[in-house]
Structure formats: C-alpha cells, structure tokens
Amino acid sequence: MIELIGINKYFSYRKNNITALQNIDLKIDSGELVAITGPSGSGKSTLLNIIGGILKPSSGTYLYDGDPIGDTETQMAQFRNTYVSFILQNMALIPNRTVFYNIALPLQYQRIEKSSIKQMVLEISESLGIADKLDLYPHLLSGGECQRVAVARAVVSNPKMILADEPTSSLDGENKYEVVQRLQKLNERGITVLIATHDEIVIQNCNRNVVLQQGKIIKDDEV
16 A cells, blocks of 8 residues: 655755655555654654655655655645545644534545535544534643544545554543544554554554654564
C-alpha cells in the first residue's frame, strides 16, 4: 500500500541545509497499526507529513498502491482529500466554529451534499458519544471530548489511512486509554493507522514499531 524508496528530506535554515530524513525505505501494508517512535527531532512528524502528502520529499519515491502520489500541490491535495485523515497533537479544532462544523470540514472539502453531510456527522458523533455536543464550541468541551471530536473529524470521510501525531501527549490516563481504544477499533475496520508517539501505552497496543534516530530508521519490529 505505502512504499517509500530512498526518501530524503532537507530543510534550509539560515543558508544551511538541515537533514530531516535520510534514505528512508519503508513498506506499510493496508490495515497495519504502526507506531513511529524516536527522540524529539528524529524525523517522526516529517515522515508522517510526507506519507500524508503534506510535505514533498527532497528526493526519493513515494508510491501509494503502486502509483506515485504526484508532486504538484494540486496532486498532493487530491491525494490527501481522497485517502488521508490526520489527528494532531493539539487536535487543531477551529475554536470559533461548532463541533458540527469541525467534524463536517473534510466532507465539505470533498463537496458532499449538505443532506448527506448532516447524516454522516450525526452517525459518527453518536458512535463516539458526542451527538449532544454538536452545537457547542470547542472551548466548552473537556480535553477528552475535544479528542473525540478530532477522531470524529478524522474518520467521518471513511479514509484509507489515519495519521496521528502524538495524539495522547496532552491527555490524562483515562482519556489516553480511550484514544488508544478508538484507534484500535478504527484499525479493526481495515483503516491503516500510523501513530508518531513517545507513549509506551500507545506503542504496546500497536502491531509494529518503526524507530527513527537522526532521520534514519534504526529499527523496525513487530510489537
């Protein structure tokens, strides 16, 4: 499904090139639940952003189901909108918009009909226990409820893969376990889930652990 071949990523900073990823070769099959780990600055988020079509690699090849995802902004946006959903560390909810709007956002990007959007948002919010929060704004929710909104937004469009960047870092134990369970259930539906994390609880509940250090994969094992 996902195949990275010789991927490198460089950033320019004050006329210097900073190497974020070096010669990454990685295959991830459809339906895997993968932890991407390593110390801060090891390249975890950069790797997720390349897999998700947010960043373009400096060199190398990225194949999805055997086809290159394309390197123009239009091609990358089409890839993201069709196949990928993100769950971010800070949840990235729009503060001045309702829960309903936040969940519906990816469906609007896909130009789904309004009547269908309403039904799809209602169904996913009921399954996550936040159907009574749809008219509220994010600042009125608890941290756990905000995380469920983020999960709902990620899955409402039935993506092929979910990329989660440190999704439990700001949560307490109970909410942390809830997020892990939600991601496992999504994976059981056949969705490929990749999680950048430092959290041992998350790692132990994944099927595979890809370890980065200084932009290189130093370990790739089943958990």
